[in-house]
Amino acid sequence: MAQNIYLSNYELEEAIKIFFDKISPLNQKREVIPTWEGSGRVTAAPIFAKISSPHYNSSAMDGIATLSTKTHGATDRNHILLEEGVDYVVVDTGDPIPREFDSVIMVEDLIRVDDKKVKIYKSAISWQNIRPIGEDIVETQLIVPSNHKIRPVDIGSIIAGGVNEIEVYKKPVVGVIPTGTEIVEPGSELKIGDIIDFNSRVFSAQVGEWGGIPNRYGIQKDIYENIKSTVFKASEECDLILVNAGSSAGREDFTSKVIGELGEVFLHGIAIKPGKPVILGVVNGKPIIGIPGFPVSAYFIMENIVKRLIEAYQGIETRERRVVKAVLSRRVMSSLKYLEFVRVKLGFVNNRLIATPLSRGAGATMSLVNADGVLEVPQSVEGIEAGNEVMIELLKDEDDIKNTLVCIGSHDSIVDIGGDLLHKKRKNFFLSSAHVGSMGGIMALKGGETHIAPIHLLDMESGEYNISYIKKYLPGKKMALIKGVNRIQGLLVKKGNPLNILGFEDLDKEGMRFVNRQRGSGTRLLLDYNLRALGINPENIIGYEREEFTHLGVAAAVSSGDADAGLGVYSAALAMGLDFIPLGNEEYDFAVPVEYLETEMVKSFIETIKSSEFLRELDRLGGYGYSNIGSIVMI
Secondary structure (H helix, E strand, C coil): CCCCCCCCCECHHHHHHHHHHHHCCCCCCEEEEEHHHCCCCEECCCEECCCCECCCCEECCCEEEECHHHHCCCCCCCCEEEEECCCEEEECCCCECCCCCCEEEEHHHEEEEECCEEEECCCCCCCCCEECCCCCECCCCEEECCCCECCHHHHHHHHHCCCCEEEEECCCEEEEEEECCCEECCCCCCCCCCEECCHHHHHHHHHHHCCCEEEECCCECCCHHHHHHHHHHHHHHCCEEEEECCCCCCCCCCHHHHHHHHEEEEEECECCCCCCCCEEEEECCEEEEEECCCHHHHHHHHHHHHHHHHHHHHCCCCCCCCEEEEEECCCEECCCCCCEEEEEEEEEECCEEEEEECCCCCCCCHHHHHCCEEEEECCCCCEECCCCEEEEEECCCHHHHHCEEEEEECCCHHHHHHHHHHHHHCCCCEEEEEECCHHHHHHHHHCCCCCEEEECCECCCCCCECHHHHHHHCCCCCEEEEEEEEEEEEEEECCCCCCCCCCHHHCCCCCCEEEEECCCCHHHHHHHHHHHHHCCCHHHCECCCCEECCHHHHHHHHHCCCCCEEEEEHHHHHHCCCEEEEEEEEEEEEEEEHHHCCCHHHHHHHHHHCCHHHHHHHHHHCCEECCCCCCEEEC
């Protein structure tokens, strides 16, 4: 039998470290459950969308669906007549858009002629007022990462992404054993000296609240062999055991001796009041905690040790919401009609808490999944200017936000994968990304709103990537490049390339429909440069005005048949089963102020992208070279 350790005086954190070091690694079990049963559960693997949402093109307004080319030339002085069944169909919000139409005109912008005819006084553009396939969620997109506690809003996005089963950590089964000759069950007829056992019920409720499954055993009188046999039984049936009372130095306080005989006592007593006579040990390979009988002492042990242990089995921490001050990074407009809730991303940059508004669309469920907090814009306020200090209700622990690496710039799926691996390797670190294009990333660095910015900007004169733009837009600022990947840019087309599209020169073919990236993205700059070089007028390209914010969004548009071609990376084409016409290699790097290079978050990020796990993911995606990944170029 191990030596009995009695009434030591360890500091709380020291005691916890000793305990967790002794029981590490925990046996974190996994199971697969229906997605709709996942609220409060913790993901054991990242969850990627299997389908796009919406999975069909739908109307964003009440009005008429028509072909934009039929509306060209409409003005206040030159109304154009449209006939139902010939030129348009009536649609309500959410209705599918027939394949032959590419725009929706709001009912407010129609002049009714009769039951079958309307006049319009304003031209429509391609994809006006249409929610395209994948506007909210794009097939293969990361919905939630590993070690993520699933919320109701997450369930909606996971199901919308076509994922009906998820892998989660099993809830730990926690044995609760009340002991003491003097305690009785609730509802018993009381006599002098009886104490109603409510501690074990409180423990069970706390265990359930923290994500565990309580398994309460009957009251054990102060009979040594009875307590011993119940503890052993619990060690075979449960993942961890709580023994209430019997941890002090009285004649019938048997818990320490029982644990020592069946397993090992790591320590008995910590330097807190109340709660000193706690026992930490192991029986049959299962952690066991002897908890003092006094209710307040028991509460502090449960909150400081047991809660942490139950969370460790699930890989999360319980988070409490707070309201904090933050600086708004972008202007927020409101309509004076509503109290508006704006979802925001948060990050500490330059010792300031920066709040970046997320998409405010009514169908954008991912803005809830990605939100760190909520900004309330009062009904009487028309808008809030960038740079103003605002109050944010936290949806995420403030310490987690302080440990969040803010990443704003060009989109690539490798950023999501890197963020997931970063959090998996260093559970106290997170990565928050926003896809605003390479130039958006440069501007975020200039405004002190991000730690790093993914960019791929080609200097058309020197042929050099990224460095000249940093020098031009961030003069006098000490900057560096964390080398990322070489990736292939090209045209994404349907399997078999039915329109025989070979390069940029084919984008203005008659009837060919294109899907573009947003202004300021490196891909858009590459496109515009080549169009100018070839003398192609963008106005002659059908769909040039249609913008997607990710490569996967472009791929989804082509895959669904809504466009014939789009410019993007090879990995997006591969993910969507498209053909790919390579047009050149580019350098996708991460711009970072030199002052952040020595921070733990950035160092951990560099370590992550150099890891074998990350490189395997790059190989799986395809189309990436990484010979210099993680190296630093000082500018």
